[in-house]
Amino acid sequence: MTIQSRQQAQARFASFMDPLELERVERIKVMNSRHISSxxxxxxxxxxxxxxxxxxxxxxxxxxxxxxxxxxxxxxxxxxxxxxxxxxxxxxxxxxxxxxxxxxxxxxxxxxxxxxxxxxxxxxxxxxxxxxxxxxxxxxxxxxxxxxxxxxxxxxxxxxxxxxxxxxxxxxxxxxxxxxxxxxxxxxxxxxxxxxxxxxxxxxxxxxxxxxxxxxxxxxESLLPENDLPVVMAIADGIITQHAGLEHSELIDEDFAHKLLKAANYQFGSVIQFTRLACEEVILEGGTNVTIDHFAAVYNLLVGDRGENFNMFNSLGWRELRIPRGIVEGTAFTDIAKKRKKTSKVR
Structure with a gap:
C-alpha cells in the first residue's frame, strides 16, 4: 500500500461527505494529533x-x-x-x-x-x-x-x-x-x-x-487517586478547552476526576483517550459544551450499555463497580478506534 493511493481513496470518500462533516473530522484529527506532555x-x-x-x-x-x-x-x-x-x-x-x-x-x-x-x-x-x-x-x-x-x-x-x-x-x-x-x-x-x-x-x-x-x-506506573487527581483534571481541562476548543460546565472536579481515573483503569493514556472520545461526541453533534453525559456515552460505547447503575459516570455506587475487562486489557479502545477509523483517516 502506498501513501498516495491511500490518500486518493480517502479523497474520493471525502468528495461525497458534507463540508461541515469534513470540517468536524479535521477538528478531531487536530485534537488527536496533539501530544500531552508530562x-x-x-x-x-x-x-x-x-x-x-x-x-x-x-x-x-x-x-x-x-x-x-x-x-x-x-x-x-x-x-x-x-x-x-x-x-x-x-x-x-x-x-x-x-x-x-x-x-x-x-x-x-x-x-x-x-x-x-x-x-x-x-x-x-x-x-x-x-x-x-x-x-x-x-x-x-x-x-x-x-x-x-x-x-x-x-x-x-x-x-x-x-x-x-x-x-x-x-x-x-x-x-x-x-x-x-x-x-x-x-x-x-x-x-x-x-x-x-x-x-x-x-x-x-x-x-x-x-x-x-x-x-x-x-x-x-499507574496513576493513583490519592496523588494524581490534579493531573487527571489538568489533562481533561486541557484537551477539552485547548485541543478541542470546547467548553465544560462545572465538570472538572475531584469527584469527576476520580470517576474518570477509575473508568480509565488508572492509566495515563486511557484518561487521554476517554477525554478525546467525549470531545469527539460533542464535535460530531455540533455542540460546544462537554458534560458528564458525554463521558457516560463513551463508557457505554466502550463496554456496552448495561444501564445507569453499571455506568462509571452515572452510578451512585460507582466506587464498587468492577472495571470491565475490555478496558483493563485495552481491547475496548482498540475496537472503538477501528469503528471510528474514518474520522481520523479522511484527508
Missing amino acids: ARDAQLKTYYQRLIRNTQTENSKLAGLVILGSSGSGKTHLVRSMENMPGFQPYRVPEEPDFEMLPYISVDAPPKAAPNYILWEIAKACGSVMEKPGNVPEMIEHLTRWFEKRRVLFVHVDEFQHALRTGTEKQIKEIQDTIKELIQIDAKWPVQVILSGTRDLLAFRESNDELRTRTMPFDL
Missing part, C-alpha cells in the same frame, strides 16, 4: 539520550531500553514523541542517492514466538524483500548487511509481549539470546534496541542475567 517525557528522554551517546562511545554495556506499562499507560504514544528527535529522521547521502538512510526503525512484534520471525520483521522495515525468514544465524547476517546499507543504529519493537505469549521456555530463551546478539559490543553492526510492551516484559528482562545487565527498564 514528567514522563523528560524522564524517558534522558534514557534515549544515553543510548544516543552510546552510538559515539560504542563501549557501553547498557545498549538497550525496556519500556513497560499496562494497556492504556501511553507507551506507544510516548515512544512516538521520542521519534521526533532530529537524529532519528531519515536522510540521504551522496553515494547512495536512490534511497534514504534510516537511523531509527520501528516495528510491531510479530505474533509468532520465534526469534527469526522477529528479525524478519526488522529486516522488512529496512527494505528487505526476503519472502520467508531463514534460521537465526542467517537472519543476523542478513540483517547486519541491511543495517549497514541503511545506516540503522536504533531498532524499536513495539507490543513485544505479542512475541512472547505463545512461546515455550526454550523459545523465550532463544529470543533473549537474539536480542543480546543485536546489542553486543563486538557485533558486526551493533544497534541500540528499544522494546516496549506490557509488564510481561519485566519477567522477560529479569529472567536473563545478561539481558538484565545490558538493558535499562522504564516503568510507566
